[in-house]
Amino acid sequence: MYVAVKGGEKAIDNAHSWLAEERRGDVAVPDLTVDQIREQMALAVHRVMAEGSLYDPDLAALAIKQARGDLIEAIFLIRAYRTTLPRLGHSRPIETDDMACDRRISATFKDLPGGQVLGPTFDYTHRLLDFKLAAEGEALADTAPIAPVDQAPMPRVTEFLNRDGLIQTEQASDATPPDMTRAPMAYPAGRPLRLQALSRGDEGFLLGMAYSSQRGYARNHPFVGELRIGKVPVSMEIPELGFDIEIGEITVTECETVNQFAGSKTEPAQFTRGYGLVFGQTERKAISMALVDRALRWQELGEDNVGAPAQDEEFVISHSDNIQATGFLEHIKLPHYVDFQSELELVRRMRLAAGADEVKEAAE
Amino acid sequence: MQIAAQRGFDMPAYDSANAFRAAMSAIARPGTIQTIAPIAADLPFSQAAAVLLLTLCDHETSLFLAPDLDTPEARHWIAFHCGAPLATKADAMFALGSWDALAPLDDYAQGTPEYPDRSATLIVEMPEITQAGPRLTGPGIQTEAYLALPDTASLMANHAKFPRGVDLFLTSGCQIAALPRSTKIEVR
Amino acid sequence: MSQEYNFAYLDEQTKRMIRRAILKGLAIPGYQVPFASREMPMPYGWGTGGVQVTAACLTPADTLKVIDQGADDTTNAVSIRKFFERTAGVATTESTRDATVIQTRHRIPEEPLTEDQILVYQVPIPEPLRFLEPRETETRVMHALEDYGLMHVKLYEDIARNGEIATAYAYPVKVEERYVMDPSPIPKFDNPRLESAAIQLFGAGREQRIYALPPYTQVVSLDFEDHPFNPSKADHPCALCGADHTYLDEVITDDQGGRMFVCSDTDYCSRRQADGHRGDMAPPVLEALS
Known part of the structure; x- marks a missing residue:
């Protein structure tokens, strides 16, 4: 005897209990602490902060723990929490010129004021599994590098070019940029909104887009003019006090690419720029962002639209958000009996009609 | 001046929900x-006007008073x-006043063909x-309805612009009543 | 009721923003109003638009019903109903008649709605022209110019190729002879009931759009004179309540090709059974009572 499916609520509760159990794993293995994740899974924490658009390492670590290490799920937790936060004010723009750099490299000049600082990078590691890490009781290597004490000033690489007029000048503006989380996106979005969308966009999506532009889909010859990672102070004007106070510091990754530009009849040949700025130590993402930013500037810089995906603002922005994408992708798991039934009816009817036609044709 | 005595909603979440339903019913019917x-x-x-302001306006909506x-x-x-910033007629998302003080309607944002919702x-x-x-x-009227209007001719012209207006x-x-741009007006 | 969150979860500023969009939507029936959809604690594509619209409409006195595929007990309907029980503390019901606000995915209840009800649809892709033209910048101009030629060509090609319009759900409609609108993925069987006494609100969270149909708004399913719209359904009665006028789910009952057809609207079906209507495979009355 058929009975309509009941008990959805119980099924959901049971699924949640099972999930909690699976998340914990073998209870004989010690529970992972949020501190451990924050300190030892720092790059995961940084990605969750960047794409979650919320700078809070503890909450990001908690989200990673709760999400069983699924970073998109963790980003989702952070985004959903972020929406509920009251907006108490706006910070001043951060000043990356004053960054206390852990890492600062330029691919365009062999040496430069402030020097090349490799910092904590995977770049020249040989990707060989380090089985020592698997052994318990890992001891700190006694050759820990010493952080630079007095950092020399690190002027911006692109400014050297700018001084000689060799690179296109970015127009400074004090205009308040629109906020993509408070106003619906409309196209053309313009660069401030584009940069916001890219900064919180999915790392994998941007990597793919950037890579496609390198391979010839809107190729524009980028070099990393400068990549810097480090801490910058965040300050806020307190109206009651009438001056700015520093409210904390955040780690960001900034990338400026130097790209070729052939020049035009009216303008002499000159380099152009792409820009990436992302929360945390998120180098792959910041470089990808700079490449995609540059590709999206084709119109502003008088280039041809060659129809490459990375040049298409609406395409890039509409599909860069992994929370939107994963939600819609996964919603096809939800029941669609009704839609499917209507298609089933339609297909059956059309087959019936086609069959009738065939019988008729055969008779003729 | 007794500002403190001039209250808003006692329970904003509940009061605004009830007020919105009244406003929605008015514009839907x-x-x-x-x-x-x-x-x-x-x-x-x-x-009624005060409650509409509390329900619909905030620092994101400019208001012509x-x-x-x-x-x-x-x-x-x-x-x-x-917290609604006061604005000129042309820049206002909302406007409040008597008909004589608010007219003519052409002074306000009418929306664009692509975005007719961007109207006052x-x-x-x-x-x-x-x-x-x-x-x-x-829309919203099963057969017909009747309502005393401040200026029939200019409201008919407003409807004629649909979907702008x-x-x-x-x-x-x-009391609240509403006349959305979608309503057709006929003088008997 | 949860202490950490505001009534119906959303903060008041967000509700005001959504409410303004709803009012503009009602003033321009069928037009998609952009709104600054918020990130909700459930995934995009799972009803975030509907949930935001419902949250902006609910009052403490409301009685809420949530259905998915016509049923109150599908998992996502259960989940959304629970969300509002927790965050708004409103009464909930499975009875269409007793509900003041109904949030739905993919169905319009069989029971005619009244002037005292609000029907909120969850919408995945609000743009009816999207599958013909993926660019928002293009489709927005088409709506502005009332240029729906592309849609007519598509429907006409369907007829030329298949003998009929090959759209079974999310069947496009024209509202008050102006905007072509996506009625959300309801089966076209439901399209005639889009003309309703209730206020109908459509929320698309991921796509950041709200649109609306005031009561008694004229809603016409697109068709051609020689191929009039046909709100067809499976040619069976409901196996449980015997109804021959309702939309049916097909249920596979065994691996030998056995199947049965039952009302997709579970509340309507059980009400009919309670009223003594019986289908071929309905449980015997005595057994049902015991």
Whole structure:
């Protein structure tokens, strides 16, 4: 005897209990602490902060723990929490010129004021599994590098070019940029909104887009003019006090690419720029962002639209958000009996009609 | 000046929900008259208008306050309870005043062909709201409705611009009625 | 009721923003109003638009019903109903008649709605022209110019190729002879009931759009004179309540090709059974009572 499916609520509760159990794993293995994740899974924490658009390492670590290490799920937790936060004010723009750099490299000049600082990078590691890490009781290597004490000033690489007029000048503006989380996106979005969308966009999506532009889909010859990672102070004007106070510091990754530009009849040949700025130590993402930013500037810089995906603002922005994408992708798991039934009816009817036609044709 | 005595909603989440339902019913059913619960404020405009401001306006919505209502008390109350920045007619998302102070409708944002929603909403203070007026038909009206309107000719012209045009709330005392741009107006 | 969150979860500023969009939507029936959709604690594509619209409409006195595929007990309907029980503390019901606000995915209840009800649809892709033209910048201009030629060509090609319009759900409609609108993925069987006494609100969270149909708004399913719209359904009665006028789910009952057809609207079906209507495979009355 058929009975309509009941008990959805119980099924959901049971699924949640099972999930909690699976998340914990073998209870004989010690529970992972949020501190451990924050300190030892720092790059995961940084990605969750960047794409979650919320700078809070503890909450990001908690989200990673709760999400069983699924970073998109963790980003989702952070985004959903972020929406509920009251907006108490706006910070001043951060000043990356004053960054206390852990890492600062330029691919365009062999040496430069402030020097090349490799910092904590995977770049020249040989990707060989380090089985020592698997052994318990890992001891700190006694050759820990010493952080630079007095950092020399690190002027911006692109400014050297700018001084000689060799690179296109970015127009400074004090205009308040629109906020993509408070106003619906409309196209053309313009660069401030584009940069916001890219900064919180999915790392994998941007990597793919950037890579496609390198391979010839809107190729524009980028070099990393400068990549810097480090801490910058965040300050806020307190109206009651009438001056700015520093409210904390955040780690960001900034990338400026130097790209070729052939020049035009009216303008002499000159380099152009792409820009990436992302929360945390998120180098792959910041470089990808700079490449995609540059590709999206084709119109502003008088280039041809060659129809490459990375040049298409609406395409890039509409599909860069992994929370939107994963939600819609996964919603096809939800029941669609009704839609499917209507298609089933339609297909059956059309087959019936086609069959009738065939019988008729055969008779003729 | 007793600003402290000029109240907003006692329980914003509940009061605004009830007020919104009245506003939504009014605009979804042109010609009907909705009643809202009053608030404890003595203002140069009606309770209904005050409740609409509290329900719909905030620091993200610019408001044109007609000169006849632009008193220090009104400004204080709006700044404190809504936070809506005051604006000129052309820049306003909302406008509040008597018909004479608000007209003509062409002064306000009418929306664009691509974005007809980017148009002003006018809250028109009326001496009274009655259903003795021109015949209304269109979305939200099963057969026909009647509503006394401040200026039939210019409201007919507003409808003729559909999907562009402005939308009106009419307010008096604790009563609200609405005339969205979609409503067709006929004079008998 | 949860203490950490505001009534119906959303903060008041967000509700005001959504409410303004709803009012503009009602003033321009069928037009998609952009709104600054918030990130909700459930995934995009799972009803975030509907949930935001419902949250902006609910009052403490409301009685809420949530259905998915016509049923109250599908998992996502259960989940959304629970969300509002927790965050708004409103009464909930499975009875269409007793509900003041109904949030739905993919169905319009069989029971005619009344002037005292609000029907909120969850919408995945609000743009009816999207599958013909993926660019928002293009489709927005088409709506502005009332240029729906592309849609007519598509429907006509369907007829030329298949003998009929090959759209079974999310069947496009024209509202008050102006905007072509996506009625959300309801089966076209439901299209005639889009003309309703209730207020109908459509929320698309991921796509950041709200649109609306005031009561008694004229809603016409697109068709051609020689191929009139046909709101067809499976040619069976409901196996449980015997109804021959309702939309049916097909249920596979065994691996031998056995199947049965039952009402997709579970509340309507059980009400009919309670009223004594019986289908071929309905449980015997005595057994049902015991």
